[in-house]
Amino acid sequence: MATTTDPVPGAGTRTGKGIADTFLPGDADGAAPRYPLRTTVMGIVGSVLVLIASFGAAGVLVHDPILSDGPLSWIRFGHGQVLMTGLLYVGFGLVVWAWIRLGRYVLAGRVGTRPVVIAALSWMAPLLAAPPLFTRDVYSYLGQGAQLLHGLDPYAYGPSALQTLPTVVENVHPLWQTTPAPYGPLFLWVSKSIVGITGDNVIAGVIVTRLVLLAGLAAVLWALPRLVRRLGGNLPVTMWLAVASPMMVIHLVGGPHNDLLMLGFLTVGVLAALERKHAVAIVLVTIGMLIKPTAAIALPFLVWIWANHLPADKNLFRRFLTAVTPSVGIFGAVFVLGTWASLGSFNLGWFAGLSAPQIIVNWLNFPSGVGEAVHTLVKTVVDVPPAPFIDVARGLGWLVLAAIVVRQWWLARNGTENTTIFRMGIALLTVAIFAPPTLPWYLTWGFVILSLFRWKREHLAAVVGISVFLVLVYYPTGEQSLYHWLFILGVVAASVYASASLLKPDPLGLVAAWRKPDVRDPELPLNSPTSHATR
Template identity: 70%
Template structure:
């Protein structure tokens, strides 16, 4: 009898475990269907605050038709400008806070992709009509597009040579007034058509540029889920990292930056290569290169993917030759046609224009920073100029970078995921070691890498990097890298943001504030629990500190 009872019990145990597991799965499904309304709303409030402060603190116009000398002109001068800047940073903090909260929900499996995309679009929407944030590059885009529109070669002259559209010309940063364009001819064709529509209206030009660049975001959104299936990542993590992050919301859209358009062709091209659509992949990435030349770095890696997809038992060398030959032919045709269509001739002046950004020197570029440190040490002993130190450091870095690129390319020779990972690493290496290094350049590698699997500690590091890379430039677009006290604050804020991905309120500041408030609240004043679910991804009792 005991044996029979034990048998029944042992048979029922798996059934109970199965029912418990089903119940847990159903609970997880219900949990993941909840929508983080308050978190999204927090980010929307932050974006609106940034929009309202931007006319006084961001990349404002020389002749502003909205503020001008009217009653709001105080926002652009003196204490008004300081107040506007402080308010804009408050808005930025709210956006970052919302993004980190969203990340905790993602890591806890509480939300899927839809809330992340809704949050990203909601945070971007107010910034579509804001003045340029943390950059003034869009004014250069319009100036160079105006040159092409009026028959002046942007690769021979800077916008200052243009004698029409005065508002467009005078708003280009002084550094770029006499500098040839460093962008691909296809993007200048885009800028030319924008200026052809908006003319001398700078506000309309900035807004229309953003709307055009959103096509790049659409391309990324199409490609990333497909890349995740190939590269082994989690789609919510990828979307949180590549689409909802401050690097995309504030830099690429709020900026805006043409990197967003290039990334669309890059990500779709990588997907096409993994899907055995190799001719399409080479063509798409070549088009991306005609927008932002650095996309060309991906091409040699895609050749390895093609070579490894070829059938047969031939040697790696033979398969490589079979892949590189059509790749070069496709590249040549697309490159020639794209340049001709954009410029009306096969003008390679844009290749030499790539040297123009190298006039930017700051320690965000690793070799430049090393050169400046060496100069500082030597300068304690003897007064010497900084340029030789920076030049030598950059020269050595170029040689080291070339070695890294060749090594990563060779490590990619087996194709597949490994080739794409090596490609992302190389894109990041180029952004860091090839002058100049500008914050949004790191999106080249990050967006591709976001489709891989990530550990939580690495995602926390990405929070710190993302916050840092936005704040190292002032909202006006000028760098803050040599304002050392400010940079110390930026580093502290970045580390706090990273720690917040692990634990809400890591320093206990909100909890301390609540405890202090509780001293003034009697037990009879406590409100009963409403039963509303907390948005916190782990424990419902920690809503107040999240």
Template identity: 55%
Template sequence: MATPTDLPAQADAQPGGSDAPSTELPPDEVLRDPPESDAAAEAERRAPLPWRTIALGTAGTVLLMLSAVGAGGTLIHDPLIGTGPLSAIRYGHGKMLATATLYIGFALVVWAWVRLGRHVLAGRVAARPVLLAAVCWAIPMLFSPPVFTRDVFSYLAQGAQALHGFDPYAAGPVVLNDYPDLVQNVHPFWQNTPAPYGPLFLLIAKGVAAVVGQHMIIGVILMRLVLVPGLVLTVWALRGLVHELGGKMSVTMWLAFASPMTVVHLIGGPHNDMLMLGFLTSGTLLTLRRKHWAGIALATLAMAIKPTAAMALPFLVLVWAAHLPDEKWGRRFLKALAPSLGIFVGLFAALTWVAQLNLGWIVALRAPAMVENWLSAPTALGEIVHSLVRIFVDTPIGFYTIPARVLGGLVLAYVGVKQWLRSRDGGPDAVKRMALILFLTAALSPVTMPWYLMWGFVIATAMAWQRRHLAIIGALSVFLVLTYTPGGEDLLYDWWFMACAAALSVLAGVSLLRPDPLGLFTTHHEDPEADKPVATR
């Protein structure tokens, strides 16, 4: 009979890399944590570590880090590689090899994540091993060139604009004529685009720019390091939200922190959504725990990073109102609304004044709408109608995408108000509806970037999930990373590549529930203790 510490090694050794029992897992089982007990805490402390799976994912992110030097969001003029022999990795066959290696690294990350998911679904690992795996996978990405995006160069340039007296809300980085290294590394599409971010983030970017100057490599690393505390806050907050929303801790950690969307997109990017989510999740937890002033303040800080976090604030006001003793709902709402507005207006105004900015972000929010891709549901609808009409008559695509985007905004407003009104009782139900609206804000916006979908999803990871839903989320997480090239260019209209990416993503999702879904292996080693849970959280 195997001891608990033998289970990961045996599971990792199964043919095809299967971490789960050879029998299929029930797809409709709802995953929740059992009530707290001393036995559960002891089981978590004794839970084994899937070292092989952790090592596999770490090897993947190390490959990502190394190959991104040639295939990622590389510098126009690299002070380390320069034009010497090593520069061949960024051209011709060298770049092809680097790109292939990067995708191999990503495949290893996905493989490791699926294996870890099998451990979680079979109850063989608890939350702490999952978090350890996520940390091991994330460390190489802290020092990697940007991957699947070039947004970090825009962050650095916008910080430099604020530092050198230019209004980031009035003009794009192109105004930095005396700082060519900052401008030329920004994606050409965004060089003339004002910043759509809140005053707190621009204040942070200004500080980073003041430290690094035009040293872009150091700037990328430092920008990641100042955003990573957002993940730390999110870890802390989700541990509390799991108990409030009825989820399972190990599943939450696996979805929110070990997933390719977090490791590759949020950290490898990096994206400032990391910091926004830290403030938003922490503010949500504190509000649920009746620390209303602190909760609203943290949610305001989230909006001061990315203004779209404002969609959460009305729901948090309802949570506050539900905690008040007055019998009439209207009075409770007004008693919660007045201090909430005071906190929001006072804090946001103070941040705007300290950052020496204005409210130009309101107008600048139009900037991302210049991007057109079918990840945005309204834009996709407009493009489909345009494609059908074009069979008969050729008309500009804007005739269809603009009305569709207006329709998307109206749908979002209707659903948002409806869900808000249904959240009058506050509590966890209001937070669940808030997560839905944050998700729809990303999906129904004029433009949807893959990482935007994390806004509501990260909070939703603390809810109870069915196994089949985890398979869908797993497939979607893999697919969304593959919608952009390693260098940050759109791949959504490369239909052959998208078809291959979709097929591989579905395979990853199905693999969570079925060992060897393609039937490549005819024999599985049965582990008599594989179905026995060794951790209860």
């Protein structure tokens, strides 16, 4: 976890050309003017392989107008699909490998911010044209937008109730065909606008959705450097962790997921609060909530920042009242106007829609996993259904979640800006883990905020393993693999190996068995006496 006493070094200028990568001059930010060319190209190759394979192995259309009956239709079925799935995992492996190598260079102070951002964007670019990766949620976005476009309340009905735009509707996952929308009204308006442009052309709808969501990425890229300067983090590490991560490249962009747009408003809103533009901060984060309700978790923390920016001659209670009163007023105005403008009426049906995703039950959500584990033990003695165990565990999980979030908020009352934002990140991460359901990309809520602080190497290595795991626990088609235990065993092994690789290149000695190390090699372990890493 992030820590304010992190030994991760700042970017230095010590360089050296090894046999594992080629570095070119050109970083203008003054941190470490080197580009890891081969590592960046490795990730691009991996991303292109993912793109090619995705047409047969990812969340493809039910009836693809291009591939279903053409000469390439074989890649969607039988052995062809198996081949494409294998190729996609190879491409993903190359992206992860490149990301880990890039991380080692960042931790060694050999590359600065610009090379990390360039690498991340170049890995994302091929995926803009890919079918949805490791999810089918974007089809639900389009289906719900189509409902709103054609006058059908997406908070009262699922997409299957829509009689028009059959191609859009048929590609919505069966689980969500009859489920009301769980998203904020502003995002439904965004989806409605996209479908208004692309109509029943789902391929165009997916691509345009990605392009719209890139506005969130642009906002994150603009806000993170300014936030890091205020909070004392390490900018290359932040960009590597928040932007170049497979969680961002594969899940939020490759998915794509509307969490990216919400994070854009959240990060810019947090920056506005730190710059004492408190009204603007409340407006921006409330808009983020109108996209995805999770952003609401940040609002109470922004009130503390406002209160702590007030003159210290007032006691805490008076400062809190002075800050919370306009905050509630601003929130209420933006909430009402945003809802009305998005839906054409003050429709609060989306609060009921928030319960819809809870039909997803898997052990990735901690309380659900506890309930399933207890049920498994009890079932060895007596045959009982799992639902009561899961319901009780989830009920207790809500209590634990409330206690943790309230405690984090209360502990932030007299804290510095760093403390308040850090506790906000903990709260967002806790919500992702304890509030059902837990979907892999939900953890980006907390990861992006916590990336603003300094991290210990060991904790960064843990995040590497978690990130790889959170991509692979879903199949490229968007179906979960969580109960295919042999597959999960392989996922865990790959995740642990990726985690260890950040701290020590080739941790199992697979390369050393046939290649003699070069003392100039930037792939040497970080703790090697001949390494260029700083401490």
